[in-house]
Amino acid sequence: xxxxxxxxxxxxxxxxxxxxxxxxxxxxxxxxxxxxxxxxxxxxxxxxxxxxxxxxxxxxxxxxxxxxxxxxxxxxxxxxxxxxxxxxxxxxxxxxxxxxxxxxxxxxxxxxxxxxxxxxxxxxxxxxxxxxxxxxxxxxxxxxxxxxxxxxxxxxxxxxxxxxxxxxxxxxxxxxxxxxxxxxxxxxxxxxxxxxxxxxxxxxxxxxxxxxxxxxxxxxxxxxxxxxxxxxxxxxxxxxxxxxxxxxxxxxxxxxxxxxxxxxxxxxxxxxxxxxxxxxxxxxxxxxxxxxxxxxxxxxxxxxxxxxxxxxxxxxxxxxxxxxxxxxxxxxxxxxxxxxxxxxxxxxxxxxxxxxxxxxxxxxxxxxxxxxxxxxxxxxxxxxxxxxxxxxxxxxxxxxxxxxxxxxxxxxxxxxxxxxxxxxxxxxxxxxxxxxxxxxxxxxxxxxxxxxxxxxxxxxxxxxxxxxxxxxxxxxxxxxxxxxxxxxxxxxxxxxxxxxxxxxxxxxxxxxxxxxxxxxxxxxxxxxxxxxxxxxxxxxx
Numbered sequence: 001x002x003x004x005x006x007x008x009x010x011x012x013x014x015x016x017x018x019x020x021x022x023x024x025x026x027x028x029x030x031x032x033x034x035x036x037x038x039x040x041x042x043x044x045x046x047x048x049x050x051x052x053x054x055x056x057x058x059x060x061x062x063x064x065x066x067x068x069x070x071x072x073x074x075x076x077x078x079x080x081x082x083x084x085x086x087x088x089x090x091x092x093x094x095x096x097x098x099x100x101x102x103x104x105x106x107x108x109x110x111x112x113x114x115x116x117x118x119x120x121x122x123x124x125x126x127x128x129x130x131x132x133x134x135x136x137x138x139x140x141x142x143x144x145x146x147x148x149x150x151x152x153x154x155x156x157x158x159x160x161x162x163x164x165x166x167x168x169x170x171x172x173x174x175x176x177x178x179x180x181x182x183x184x185x186x187x188x189x190x191x192x193x194x195x196x197x198x199x200x201x202x203x204x205x206x207x208x209x210x211x212x213x214x215x216x217x218x219x220x221x222x223x224x225x226x227x228x229x230x231x232x233x234x235x236x237x238x239x240x241x242x243x244x245x246x247x248x249x250x251x252x253x254x255x256x257x258x259x260x261x262x263x264x265x266x267x268x269x270x271x272x273x274x275x276x277x278x279x280x281x282x283x284x285x286x287x288x289x290x291x292x293x294x295x296x297x298x299x300x301x302x303x304x305x306x307x308x309x310x311x312x313x314x315x316x317x318x319x320x321x322x323x324x325x326x327x328x329x330x331x332x333x334x335x336x337x338x339x340x341x342x343x344x345x346x347x348x349x350x351x352x353x354x355x356x357x358x359x360x361x362x363x364x365x366x367x368x369x370x371x372x373x374x375x376x377x378x379x380x381x382x383x384x385x386x387x388x389x390x391x392x393x394x395x396x397x398x399x400x401x402x403x404x405x406x407x408x409x410x411x412x413x414x415x416x417x418x419x420x421x422x423x424x425x426x427x428x429x430x431x432x433x434x435x436x437x438x439x440x441x442x443x444x445x446x447x448x449x450x451x452x453x454x455x456x457x458x459x460x461x462x463x464x465x466x467x468x469x470x471x472x473x474x475x476x477x478x479x480x481x482x483x484x485x486x487x488x489x490x491x492x493x494x495x496x497x498x499x500x501x502x503x504x505x506x507x508x509x510x511x512x513x514x515x516x517x518x519x520x521x522x523x524x525x526x527x528x529x530x531x532x533x534x535x536x537x538x539x540x541x
Contacts, residue, residue, distance in 0.1 A: 026126060026127070029127075029130070029389075030112070030116075030129070033112070033130065033133045033392065033396065034109055034112065034133075036133075036393070036396040036397070036400070037108060037109065037112070037133050037136055037137075037396060037399075038105050038108060038109060039400055040399045040400045040402065040403035040404070041101055041104060041105050041108075041403070042101070042105075043400070043403050043404050043407065044403060044404075044406050044407055044409075044410040045097065045410055045414065046097065046410055046413055046414075046446070046449050047101065047104075047144075047403075048406050048409070048435065048437060048442030048443060048446065049141070049142060049143070049144035049440070049442065050142065050143035050144035050145070050440045050441065050442065050444060050445065051143060051144035051145060051146065051444075051445055051462075052100065052104070052144030052146055052445070053144070053445045053446050053447070053448040053449045053452065054144075054445040054448045054461050054462050054471075055084075055087075055100060055144070055146040056096050056097050056100045056448060056449060056451075056452035057096075057448035057449070057450075057451035057452045057458055057461060058084075058448075058461075058462070058463060058471060058472060058473045059084065059087050059088065059091060059096040059099065059100055059452065060091075060095075060096035060451060060452045060453075060455065061451065061463075061473050062074060062084070062088065062091075062472065062473060063088065063091045063092075063096060064455060067423070067455060068473070070476075071475065071476055071477065072463060072473050072474060072475055072476060073473075073474050073476050074472055074473060074474075075469075075470075075471065075472050075473070075474050076472070077230070078187075078470045078471070078472050079147070079186055079187055079188070079189055079190040079193070079230070079470055080146075080147040080187075080188075080189070080470055080471065080472060081187040081188075081472075082147070082150060082151070082154070082184060082187050082188040083103065083107075083146055083147040083149075083150035083151070083188065083189075084147075084472050086103050086106075086150065087099045087100050087102075087103045090102045090103060095452075095453070096452040096453075097449065097452050097453060100146070100452075103146075103150065104146070104149065107149045107150045107152070107153060108136040108137065108141065108149070109136075110153030110154075110157075111132055111133075111135065111136040111152060111153045111156065111354075112129055112132040112133050112136065113153070114153040114154075114156035114157040114160065114358075115129050115132035115156055115357075115358050115361075116129045116132075117156075117157060117160045118156060118157075118159055118160045118163070118358055118361060119361060120160075121160045121163040121164060122163065122361060122362070123366075124311075124316070124361065124364060124365070124366050125311065125314070125315070125316070125366060127314075127385070128310070128311050128316075128361065128364075130310075130388050130389055130392050131307035131308070131310055131357060131388060131391075131392055132357060132358065133392050133395075133396060134292050134307055134391070134392045134395040134396065135291050135292050135293075135307075135354065135356075135357050137292070137293040137395075137399055138152065138290065138291065138292070138293050138351075138353060138354040139290040139291075139293055139347070139350045139351060139353055139354070139439070140152065140347075140350075140351045140354060141293055142293050142437065142439045142440045143347060143439075143440045144440075144445070145347075145351065147188060147189045148189045148191065148192060148351050150188055150189075151185065151188035151189035151192035151193075152192065152354050152355075154184065154185055154188050154192070155185060155192050155195065155196045155199075155355065156355070156358045158181055158185060158196050158200070159196075159199060159200075159203060159327070159358060159359065161177075161178075161181060162199075162200045162203040162204060163203060163207075165178060165204070165216065166203060166204045166206065166207035166208060166216065167207050170215060170216055174219075175218070175219045176219075178216075178219035178220065179219040179220070179222045179223065182196075182197070182219065182220045182222075182223050183223050183226075186223060186226075186227060190227070190230070190343075190470075191345065191348060191351060192351075193227075195330075195334055195352055195355065197220055198330050198334065199327055199330050199331070199355070199359060200217070200220060201213065201217060202323075202326035202327045202329075202330045203326075203327055203362075204216050204217065205323055205326060206321070206323045206324055206326070206327075206362070231260070231343075234343065234344070234469050234470070263342055263343060266339065266342065267337065267338065267339055267342065270339035270340075271337060271339075280336065282296065283335065283336055283349075284336070285301050286335075286350065286353070287332065287335045287336070287353050287356060288300075288301045288304040288305060288308070288353075288356070289301050289304055290350055290353040291304055291353040291354060291356045291357055292304050292307070292395055293439065294439065295438065295439055303391055303394070303395070306387065306388075306391055307357065307388065307391055307392070308356070308357060308360055310387070310388040311361075311364045312364065313384045313387065313388070314381070314384050314385055314388070315366070315367055315376075315381075316364040316365065316366060316367060317364065317365050317366075317367040318363055318364065318365075319362070319363055319364065319365045324362045324363065325362070325363060326362075327359040327362045328356075328359050328360050328362060328363055330359065331352060331355045331356045331359045331360075332356070334349065334352045334355075335349050335350075335352045335353060335356075336349075337349075338352070344467050344469065402436055402437060405435070405436045406435070406437075406442075408530060409435075409530065409531070411530075412529040412530035412531070412532050413446070413449070413529075413532055415527070415529040415532075416505070416527055416529050416532045416534050417449075417450065417453055417454065419526055419527040419534055420450060420454060420503055420505075420534065421454075421502070422454040422455050422456060423454065423455040423456040424454075424456045424502035424503055425456060425457045425459075425500055425501050425502050425503075426447060426450050426451075426456065426457065426458045426459070426501060426502065426503045426504070426505055427447075427458075427459050427460075427483075427491075427496075427498075427500075427501045427503075427504050427505070428445075428446065428447020428448070428450075428458055428459070428460065428485075428504075428505045428506075428507075429483070429488035429491055429504060429505070429506045429507075429508075429512070429515070430443045430444060430446060430447070430485065430488055430506075430507045431488050431489070431506065431507055431508040431512070432507050432508050432509055432531055433507075441486075443507050444485055444486075445460075445461070445485070446507070447459075447460075447505045448461055450503075450505065456502075458505075459482055459501075460482050460483065460484075460485045463475050464479045464482060466479060480496075480497050480500070481495055481496050481497065482496060483496050488506075491515055493515075493516065493517070493518035493519060494518060498516065498518070498519060498523075498537070499537070499539075501537055502536070502537055502539070503526075503534060503535065503536055503537065504516070504523065504534075504535040504536075504537070505532070505533075505534060506532070506533040506534075506535065507531050507532055507533070508531065508533060509531055511525070511528075511533065512533060512535075513525070515535075516535060519537065522537055522538045522539065523535050523536065523537050523538070524536060524538060
C-alpha cells in the first residue's frame with residue numbers, strides 16, 4: 001500500500017514538473033515570437049506603410065490643434081475614434097510618429113494575445129496560437145489601414161467574449177457589457193464591427209437555439225440606430241466639409257433605405273461580374289495569402305494552407321458539430337462576397353482575410369482518443385510541431401528583412417527633412433513607388449511624415465479629400481485642386497496652385513525640373529538624397 005502511494009506521489013510530482021516546464025516553455029516561445037514580430041517596426045523610423053503617414057500627420061495636427069484650428073475642424077463622429085484616442089494618449093509623451101508606432105506595435109502584439117485568449121475559451125491546444133504570429137502583419141497592416149489594424153485584435157477578443165457570452169444566461173449586466181463592446185468595435189472601425197456582428201451570430205448559434213440566438217443578439221442591435229444614422233450621413237454629399245448634415249431632417253429613413261439598396265445591388269452586380277470573369281478562384285487564393293500579408297502566389301498560398309491546417313498535423317480532428325463551421329464560413333463568405341469597393345471605401349473584402357485563421361480554430365477539436373506523441377512517434381510528432389514553428393519563423397524573418405531593406409530610404413528621407421523648415425506648406429509628388437514591398441504603394445502618403453515631424457501642411461492628404469468622410473481632421477474651407485496621388489505627372493503649376501507651396505517633396509530617380517517650368521525660375525532644387533528630391537519655392541518677400 002505504501003509503495004503504491006509512494007509511486008502515485010512520484011507520478012504526481014513528475015506531472016507537476018512537466019506542467020511547470022510546459023508553462024515556462026510556452027511563455028518563452030510566446031515572448032520570443034513576440035519580439036520577432038515587432039522588431040521590424042523599430043528598425044527604421046518612418047514606416048513605408050501606405051496610409052500610415054497620413055494618419056501620423058493628422059495625429060500631429062490634432063495634438064497641436066491650436067496651429068490648425070483656423071483651417072481645420074475635428075470630426076469626433078468617426079469610427080476611427082478608438083485608434084486615434086490610444087495614439088493621442090501616447091502623443092502626450094512622444095512625437096506623433098513614435099506615438100503611432102507604439103499603437104501599431106501594441107495592435108500587432110494583441111493579435112496573438114487575443115488569439116491565445118480565444119484558444120483558452122475553446123479549451124484546445126494552447127500551442128495552436130503559433131501561426132497567429134504569422135498573420136499579425138495582414139493586408140491591412142501593410143496598407144497602413146491604421147484603425148482597422150487596431151480593430152482586428154479587438155474583433156478577435158470580441159469572438160472570445162462571444163464564446164463566454166453564448167454560454168451564460170442573459171441578464172442586465174451581461175447585456176450592458178455586450179452592448180458596450182459592440183459600440184467600442186464600431187468606433188474602432190465600422191467594417192470590423194459589421195463583420196464581427198455576423199461572426200457573433202455564428203458563434204452564439206453554436207451554443208444556443210435559433211430563438212436564444214436572436215435574444216442574445218439584442219444587445220448588439222441596440223447600436224443600430226446610431227450606425228444607421230452614420231450610414232445616412234456618410235457619403236451623402238460631395239461636400240464633405242458642409243457644416244450641416246447633408247440629409248434633411250425627416251428624410252433619414254429614405255436616405256438609409258436608398259443607400260443600403262444601392263449598395264446591396266452593387267454587391268450582387270459585382271459578384272455576378274466576378275462569376276462571369278471566373279475570378280472566384282483567384283479570390284480564394286487572395287484570402288489565403290493576404291491573411292499573412294503576402295501576394296496570392298503559389299508558395300504563399302501553400303504556406304498559408306499549412307499554417308491553417310497545422311492543428312490537424314499535431315493531433316487535432318475536424319469537429320463533427322456543423323455549427324462550428326459557421327464562423328469560418330463567415331470569414332470565407334465575407335471575403336468572397338463583399339466587393340473590393342463599398343461605402344466609399346476601397347480594399348474592403350481584402351481586410352477580412354485577417355480573421356480567417358482565428359475563426360478557423362472553431363473547426364478543430366482535440367482528439368482525446370489518442371496520444372499524439374505515441375500515435376505519430378517522437379520523431380514524426382516533433383517534425384510536425386517544428387513545421388508550424390519553422391513556417392511562422394520564415395514569415396517573421398521575412399518581415400524583418402523586408403523592413404530592413406528600407407534603411408537607406410529612411411536615412412535619405414531624414415536628411416531631406418533636416419533641410420526643410422518647420423510649419424511650411426508642402427506638396428508631395430511620389431513618382432517612384434518601387435521597393436521590395438510589392439503588396440502596397442509604400443510611398444503614396446509618405447510626404448505626410450513632414451506634417452507629422454515638423455508641423456505645417458503636407459498635401460495630398462485625406463483631410464482635403466472630399467470623400468474621406470471618416471478621418472478625424474477635416475479641412476474647413478473649399479478644397480483647392482490637387483493632383484491625384486496616383487498620377488503625380490499630372491501636376492500643373494496653374495491648375496494646382498503651385499504658388500501655394502513652400503516646398504515640393506519629390507520621389508524620383510530622375511530630376512523633375514520640368515514640373516516647375518511655369519514658376520518663373522522661383523522653384524529651385526534645394527537638396528537631393530537618394531531618390532528624394534527637395535524643391536524650394538523662393539517666394540518674393
